[in-house]
Amino acid sequence: MLNQKDLFDKPETIHEGLRKRGVSKGELERLTKLATQRRSAISDLDNLRHELNQASQLMQEKARAGEQDAVEAGRQELKSLKTSIKEKDEALNKTEAQLNQMLLELPNIPHASVPEGQDESQNREERLVGELPSFSFKPKPHWEIGEELGILNFEQAAKISGARFVVYRGAGAKLERALINFMLDTAAENGYHEIIPPLLVRAHAMEGSGQYPKFVGESFETLDREYALIPTSEVPLVNLHRDEIIEADNLPIRYTAFTPCFRREAGAAGKDTRGLIRQHQFNKVELVAFTQPENAEAELERLTGNAESILQKLGLPYRVVSLCTGDLGFAAAKTYDLEVWMSGQDTYREISSCSLCGDFQARRAKIRFRRHPEGGKKAKPELIHTLNGSALAVGRTLIAVLENGQQEDGSVVLPEALVPYFGAKTIAPA
């Protein structure tokens, strides 16, 4: 959520930032109009209330002095004052509700270093890492490898749950589990505290991290709408400190969690229908960090590096892309996508998204911190900055491992780093 004050204090930055994110001029005007209305209404109301408070004090004194007539007269007078306060208050509430709804649906302002652009074609490639594997045969896509090895079964999944689900079998299930453990251990080495959060969350948690109200249609919810299934563990992790003021000495806070994630993938109809690229349920190890504002940019580089280190340890070639304004997620101010090379599809595919959200989520979830006192002065609480990134999407990592490690005989050679976790060097046809 944006800071209302900024609309007045630095209107150019806000207007320019929102324009880059595709917010129309009309919307901006409406926003400014509502915010201005709100300010003047508050000031009017404060004055009226001041009047009422003063008058009430007088009443008390008169009542004490036993001036019954004066008290009686005052009552009638104050009643009408009260009525007009109530009317103005209702009008203000209405304005604030409209304004708040708008603010909740406006995306974050892009960081200055983010390239401007319409869509993913205008993302900026930051770096290419690793060598692409070469094959003496035509590499297969993972759905063929997986089915031939009997470790991925899409038909069985469809019987149970329909499209966009998978059943992992035998070595496939074990490989997924090995990857999860490997990723969690790596995160722990990098200083992230492991969490197992709830997978069902309330709407206010979804609002805190930025999913609701704008993207209600994209999550799965229980029938009574009491809970939503998390689309990413970023939701519970970010909300861990909701409504808190954290002592600066305890920052940064870094969390990691492995969870399944649930997404409707509404609007993705027809896209990536084969294999397990785009599923309604997938596993992910997530990293989340809370930092002071001045450290947030460095933390983004660190967090991205932490995610990259997993790809490096697995020997998977990838590239780092800086998302342009048009491709940026709702809550993000800046995002690096990690795209892993998938030999069987002959392309790079997103496997991690590392974002700096600034105070956008913190303002929604009321997560603040207090600096260490200086010169006897207690510092005012400030909004914390939040960051998150996948490290990594487990299913997609499994794809990359299968496609890049495949052999002509149909077996798959696993990365060295995974061997201790998986317990074997290869997966061979049964």
Place this chain on the structure above:
RNA sequence: GGAGCGGUGACCGAGUGGUUGAAGGUGCACGCCUGGAAAGCGUGUGUGCGGCAACGUACCGAGGGUUCGAAUCCCUCUCGCUCCGCCA
């Protein structure tokens, strides 16, 4: 699902319808004391909104109501806790 009890400041915890933004404690900061520290003593310490500021105003889970005046009385909702039932 049944029954009961609660939600007050960073934290814990008082609170009679009017002088309570809120006692007391903890924590924290500064000072005294000390060789240094601890303990002890003293002082200070809420958040949001509007305002350059002075200041004003709101806020005691949320929303309504009663009243000239509500943290305090009434209603609704919400969240949490305890006991019973059911259950991995």
